[in-house]
Amino acid sequence: MIAAVRPDSWNLVLFFHVLGAIVLVGAVATVIVLAATAGRRPERELLSRAAFWVTLLLVLPSWLVMRIFGEWTRSREGYGDEDPTWLGIGYIVGDLGLLLILLTGGFAFWWSRRRGEGWQRLAVLGFAGIYLAALAVTWFVMAGKPD
Amino acid sequence: MGTYGWLLALHVTGAFLFLGGAVSAGTLNVLARRARRPSEIALLLGLTRIPLIAINVGMPMTIVFGLWLVVHLDDYTITEGWILASLLLWAVSGALGGLGGQREKATRLEAERLAAEDDSPSAALAERLRDRVSNGLSWGSGVAGLAILVLMIWKPGA
Numbered sequence: 566m567i568a569a570v571r572p573d574s575w576n577l578v579l580f581f582h583v584l585g586a587i588v589l590v591g592a593v594a595t596v597i598v599l600a601a602t603a604g605r606r607p608e609r610e611l612l613s614r615a616a617f618w619v620t621l622l623l624v625l626p627s628w629l630v631m632r633i634f635g636e637w638t639r640s641r642e643g644y645g646d647e648d649p650t651w652l653g654i655g656y657i658v659g660d661l662g663l664l665l666i667l668l669t670g671g672f673a674f675w676w677s678r679r680r681g682e683g684w685q686r687l688a689v690l691g692f693a694g695i696y697l698a699a700l701a702v703t704w705f706v707m708a709g710k711p712d
Numbered sequence: 713m714g715t716y717g718w719l720l721a722l723h724v725t726g727a728f729l730f731l732g733g734a735v736s737a738g739t740l741n742v743l744a745r746r747a748r749r750p751s752e753i754a755l756l757l758g759l760t761r762i763p764l765i766a767i768n769v770g771m772p773m774t775i776v777f778g779l780w781l782v783v784h785l786d787d788y789t790i791t792e793g794w795i796l797a798s799l800l801l802w803a804v805s806g807a808l809g810g811l812g813g814q815r816e817k818a819t820r821l822e823a824e825r826l827a828a829e830d831d832s833p834s835a836a837l838a839e840r841l842r843d844r845v846s847n848g849l850s851w852g853s854g855v856a857g858l859a860i861l862v863l864m865i866w867k868p869g870a
Contacts, residue, residue: 591735709721
């Protein structure tokens with residue numbers, strides 16, 4: 566029940582936007598789980614490598630799918646120059662999200678190069694945590710569409 | 713935000729927890745299959761219990777707030793085909809995920825046992841990780857969840 570009134574031809578575009586967002590949320594949550602666990606485990610080198618590769622191979626591509634199909638959906642909705650507030654929040658979190666993803670990926674790479682040792686783990690945890698919280702606010706606002 | 717907005721936002725939150733949790737659990741499963749030592753495999757399979765919490769919170773949320781939406785809106789009735797199909801797929805997804813999860817738990821326990829012995833790579837454990845039934849059940853659960861998303865967006869017959 567994602568939108569009550571919508572032409573059928575838009576559905577595929579919206580489907581990929583939502584699918585990209587769902588995979589993005591799951592992938593960012595995975596990075597958080599890996600980084601949070603690594604602090605107290607001897608397998609921290611494995612976990613640091615996994616966090617980097619999940620960011621590179623799942624978080625970044627799913628962000629691209631979410632963002633491209635989100636823009637495509639917006640172009641069909643015809644809001645003109647005045648975006649509603651909920652869409653503006655989506656844009657802010659979507660665009661700043663790329664910065665947070667790049668920071669997460671960069672620190673995850675640095676962390677993995679240090680064989681899972683060092684403060685970089687906390688940076689990964691922090692940036693991914695902030696982004697997941699922002700995504701949660703965004704899906705709630707974009708679904709509820711408050712005035 | 714009116715009642716409809718709140719119900720839809722909570723319904724969608726449930727969907728994100730359910731399907732996002734499934735993505736996370738699937739990713740950790742794939743990582744476990746690529747690991748070599750039993751201790752690493754046991755760790756990664758054990759971590760799937762965290763997204764499982766999200767799935768177990770999200771699945772009831774989708775049903776409760778989804779049915780509430782149907783009652784709240786005059787446009788839909790619970791006997792519509794796409795809603796009944798969604799309910800069926802929800803049950804199928806939960807059942808397949810539960811069965812797959814039981815088999816994965818057995819694999820994790822075996823990995824923990826091997827890790828406690830000498831933690832050397834085991835062909836038998838690798839074979840268990842590639843087990844087609846276990847993987848089929850888990851992926852089948854995810855595909856059923858994806859099919860629900862398709863029905864929610866297209867609403868065929870509505």
